[in-house]
Amino acid sequence: MTIENMFEVATRSKFRFPYRGLVTVEDLWDISVEGLDTVFKKLNSQLKTVTEESLLQKRTKEDAEIHLQIEIIKYIVSTKLKEANSKLRAKEVAEEKQKIMEILASKQDEDLKNKTSEELEKMLTDLNG
DSSP, rough: HHHHHHHHHHOOOOOOOOOEEEEEEEHTTSHHHHHHHOOOOOHHHHHHHHHHHHHSSOOOOOHHHHHHHHHHHHHHHHHHHHHHHHHHHHHHHHHHHHHOOOHHHHHHHHHHTOOOHHHHHHHHHHHOO
16 A cells, blocks of 8 residues: 555544544644654554454454554654654754864965965955955
8 A cells, every 4th residue: 555545544534543632644743753652552552452352363444444553653753753864964964064164264264364465465455446
């Protein structure tokens, strides 16, 4: 089942997830990864209960719903972790760029300080036009 199909089934079936009462599929995106792990554990526990009660090992509608809910939780957690890693990497890159810019500015200042009086006067004259 594709991601789009999973979310379509979940929204059409009006799935509710156990988190501080019941929450909708849309609400899952606002829950922390740790909170989603709690939801996953509750669903996993429900799945074990449903599976243990069946003597025929048939997949019931409830069993299928819980499986789908678990897959949705896994997808959202995976997406949130990827996004967090991307943000962390972007922050690291920005910090590295800033550090390089500061060093570059320092080197340019050093180059300017090493110029002779005549070179500096010529630069001023050129700037004044």
